[in-house]
Amino acid sequence: MTPSSDEGRARTRPAVLDDVAELAGVSAMTVSRALNAPDRVRPETRARVMAAVNKLGYRPNPAARQLVTGRSGVLGVVSFDTTLYGPASTLYAIEQAARQNDYVVNIASLGALNRRSIGEGVERLRAQSVDGIVIVAPHESAADGLRHLSPGLPVVAVDAGEDIPVPVVMVDQRGGAVRATRHLLSLGHETVWHLSGPPNWIDARGRVEGWRSVLEAEGRPVPEAAAGDWSAYSGYRLGKRLAGDPSVTAVFVANDQMTLGVLRALREAGRRVPEDVSVVGFDDVPEAAYFWPPLTTVRQNFGEVGRHAFRLLLDRIQGTEQEGPRIVEPELVVRESSGPAPH
Amino acid sequence: MTPSSDEGRARTRPAVLDDVAELAGVSAMTVSRALNAPDRVRPETRARVMAAVNKLGYRPNPAARQLVTGRSGVLGVVSFDTTLYGPASTLYAIEQAARQNDYVVNIASLGALNRRSIGEGVERLRAQSVDGIVIVAPHESAADGLRHLSPGLPVVAVDAGEDIPVPVVMVDQRGGAVRATRHLLSLGHETVWHLSGPPNWIDARGRVEGWRSVLEAEGRPVPEAAAGDWSAYSGYRLGKRLAGDPSVTAVFVANDQMTLGVLRALREAGRRVPEDVSVVGFDDVPEAAYFWPPLTTVRQNFGEVGRHAFRLLLDRIQGTEQEGPRIVEPELVVRESSGPAPH
DNA sequence: GCTCTGATTGTTAGCGCTATCAGCTGGGGC
DNA sequence: GCCCCAGCTGATAGCGCTAACAATCAGAGC
Numbered sequence: 001m002t003p004s005s006d007e008g009r010a011r012t013r014p015a016v017l018d019d020v021a022e023l024a025g026v027s028a029m030t031v032s033r034a035l036n037a038p039d040r041v042r043p044e045t046r047a048r049v050m051a052a053v054n055k056l057g058y059r060p061n062p063a064a065r066q067l068v069t070g071r072s073g074v075l076g077v078v079s080f081d082t083t084l085y086g087p088a089s090t091l092y093a094i095e096q097a098a099r100q101n102d103y104v105v106n107i108a109s110l111g112a113l114n115r116r117s118i119g120e121g122v123e124r125l126r127a128q129s130v131d132g133i134v135i136v137a138p139h140e141s142a143a144d145g146l147r148h149l150s151p152g153l154p155v156v157a158v159d160a161g162e163d164i165p166v167p168v169v170m171v172d173q174r175g176g177a178v179r180a181t182r183h184l185l186s187l188g189h190e191t192v193w194h195l196s197g198p199p200n201w202i203d204a205r206g207r208v209e210g211w212r213s214v215l216e217a218e219g220r221p222v223p224e225a226a227a228g229d230w231s232a233y234s235g236y237r238l239g240k241r242l243a244g245d246p247s248v249t250a251v252f253v254a255n256d257q258m259t260l261g262v263l264r265a266l267r268e269a270g271r272r273v274p275e276d277v278s279v280v281g282f283d284d285v286p287e288a289a290y291f292w293p294p295l296t297t298v299r300q301n302f303g304e305v306g307r308h309a310f311r312l313l314l315d316r317i318q319g320t321e322q323e324g325p326r327i328v329e330p331e332l333v334v335r336e337s338s339g340p341a342p343h
Numbered sequence: 344m345t346p347s348s349d350e351g352r353a354r355t356r357p358a359v360l361d362d363v364a365e366l367a368g369v370s371a372m373t374v375s376r377a378l379n380a381p382d383r384v385r386p387e388t389r390a391r392v393m394a395a396v397n398k399l400g401y402r403p404n405p406a407a408r409q410l411v412t413g414r415s416g417v418l419g420v421v422s423f424d425t426t427l428y429g430p431a432s433t434l435y436a437i438e439q440a441a442r443q444n445d446y447v448v449n450i451a452s453l454g455a456l457n458r459r460s461i462g463e464g465v466e467r468l469r470a471q472s473v474d475g476i477v478i479v480a481p482h483e484s485a486a487d488g489l490r491h492l493s494p495g496l497p498v499v500a501v502d503a504g505e506d507i508p509v510p511v512v513m514v515d516q517r518g519g520a521v522r523a524t525r526h527l528l529s530l531g532h533e534t535v536w537h538l539s540g541p542p543n544w545i546d547a548r549g550r551v552e553g554w555r556s557v558l559e560a561e562g563r564p565v566p567e568a569a570a571g572d573w574s575a576y577s578g579y580r581l582g583k584r585l586a587g588d589p590s591v592t593a594v595f596v597a598n599d600q601m602t603l604g605v606l607r608a609l610r611e612a613g614r615r616v617p618e619d620v621s622v623v624g625f626d627d628v629p630e631a632a633y634f635w636p637p638l639t640t641v642r643q644n645f646g647e648v649g650r651h652a653f654r655l656l657l658d659r660i661q662g663t664e665q666e667g668p669r670i671v672e673p674e675l676v677v678r679e680s681s682g683p684a685p686h
Numbered sequence: 687g688c689t690c691t692g693a694t695t696g697t698t699a700g701c702g703c704t705a706t707c708a709g710c711t712g713g714g715g716c
Numbered sequence: 717g718c719c720c721c722a723g724c725t726g727a728t729a730g731c732g733c734t735a736a737c738a739a740t741c742a743g744a745g746c
Contacts, residue, residue, distance in 0.1 A: 063405075064410050074449070082434065088431045092425050099451075104471050107448055290576070290579055290603045290607050
């Protein structure tokens with residue numbers, strides 16, 4: 001259990017290129033080529049080199065390679081609170097895509113979300129000379145931060161709103177909200193209440209806009225939206241207020257966690273879901289199907305977002321500026337928390 | 344390979360040490376010292392250097408530095424499915440701790456969990472020459488993988504069971520399960536059923552052991568434990584079976600997601616919680632307090648785990664092998680899903 | 687037979703930084 | 717007045733790798 005006191009690690013210093021070259025009886029350059037451009041070396045030479053590589057357990061030194069090539073093979077991801085389902089899923093997808101393309105991912109989580117912290121995150125990654133950066137920070141401060149980026153490094157953003165000086169991949173929050181709201185109206189509800197996310201989050205804004213646009217287009221009354229902070233607690237607190245108003249029959253909530261709180265508040269007030277009140281969430285977290293009742297919600301495909309972001313970044317790094325898809329459409333998943341309007 | 348037509352990026356190549364030295368009128372070495380060992384340079388010289396650094400926007404090249412110092416300032420984290428609350432929280436805590444100590448974190452998420460994938464994750468990070476690695480993979484395959492690590496790189500593991508050749512930080516799963524089980528017995532239940540996690544997960548095993556040990560010590564009947572896969576769905580499926588058995592009055596479930604499924608299954612079977620059946624979960628995810636009813640559960644302090652893991656790794660990197668705390672005690676959080684045994 | 691070509695391999699020269707040791711200065715001790 | 721030492725700064729030599737060009741050789745073409 002207790003580690004050995006004498007670290008006898010000086011027994012064989014790690015092999016370097018010259019060691020391999022010597023063992024294989026070729027020059028260092030040939031070893032380098034055998035590794036990086038195999039078809040520029042005769043097959044039998046390559047075989048000898050590879051044998052030597054394996055025998056010595058040689059591993060290229062990335063620092064040396066980077067020093068001369070200028071590329072590190074590392075991407076940076078700046079993200080806020082990777083504990084949340086959305087950012088965590090996006091990060092995961094980016095990392096998977098990166099791995100498949102022989103990139104590795106450095107993360108910089110932000111403690112707080114403001115312009116300064118974003119700049120710091122970027123600087124921290126830049127100081128490690130990453131080849132490019134994905135910024136996942138769907139907050140208005142990110143937009144500010146992005147406008148003040150020092151140039152010269154490929155950067156793409158996820159869910160970062162409009163008029164931003166970098167390419168953006170985003171989920172069509174507005175469209176998702178439109179679908180949720182239309183769904184509720186189609187069930188016969190006269191109008192739809194909304195509990196939103198924090199107003200300085202881009203995502204939250206898009207959802208409010210989508211919701212409002214449908215109500216206005218349909219000539220329905222537009223109730224005041226109350227803002228939560230994404231947490232179940234805030235949903236509970238705001239839900240209690242709605243639960244006391246008997247005219248409320250349909251609620252669209254900004255995310256699934258808040259919705260959980262809303263469901264509890266409604267239940268405590270004796271209002272049945274969906275018989276008395278229909279509820280629709282946003283995100284489709286894995287647990288949403290096991291809420292009580294199973295939640296009708298809008299699914300965001302975070303995996304797709306992550307993959308697009310990676311691809312976009314790679315294009316910028318390689319200078320192949322093709323336009324890939326940048327908008328990911330969310331999808332309404334109808335379960336049992338929404339139903340026909342009462343009476 | 345790369346058909347660079349006209350790489351017009353040479354407008355101002357980034358400043359290097361010599362540029363700063365020239366502008367400040369000193370040697371490169373003095374600039375290096377001013378940056379890395381400020382007290383070995385006269386204050387006014389340092390000031391001149393710093394002025395030049397700022398004027399030129401100089402950033403040290405980490406590859407060059409690493410090439411000569413042998414240290415990269417990067418830590419690696421190998422983790423399985425960083426989408427899950429536990430791993431995500433641990434990762435987050437490690438990253439925070441790393442940042443405060445001027446380290447940056449590289450992640451290698453594993454698609455699958457087996458010996459080979461762990462080895463691959465480690466190799467991927469090693470190929471980037473990280474200074475050390477934290478492995479977060481509470482699965483028996485991790486133990487296997489860890490036994491076959493190539494030596495020479497500081498590694499610590501999180502929740503990796505016993506007889507492992509590397510230092511381990513772990514949550515006392517057994518102790519948490521003991522607390523949960525005792526709590527239920529103290530409420531007058533004759534015995535406690537258990538729905539476990541996948542049996543090849545270290546965490547899941549510890550919880551089973553703790554649960555069983557209490558029942559045996561108290562001479563209670565030990566019902567067979569059924570294993571889920573951590574998901575709400577598996578909890579729902581297994582919960583339905585338990586719900587049909589009227590002798591079941593107390594259930595300890597391996598995590599909160601599964602518990603959500605169990606709660607739904609019980610409700611569908613018309614069994615009230617906690618009046619008919621008491622339920623206790625594990626993890627205390629942020630939503631647990633808003634389950635219906637609010638969930639009694641065992642809180643794991645993932646933040647503490649992450650911090651300890653970082654500290655332990657740093658000690659190994661620096662060779663200061665002090666023994667820090669390696670066991671984190673979870674805590675029972677009593678809410679409303681557990682109550683006195685019926686009749 | 688001789689030049690020319692393409693395939694293969696080798697040589698040289700750094701990439702940007704820091705470890706190491708050498709050099710220079712000024713003040714204290716005798 | 718001279719030596720010694722501490723405090724500061726500089727010159728040199730790589731760290732391990734690859735870009736760029738040079739060298740070599742076999743075979744093709746005439």
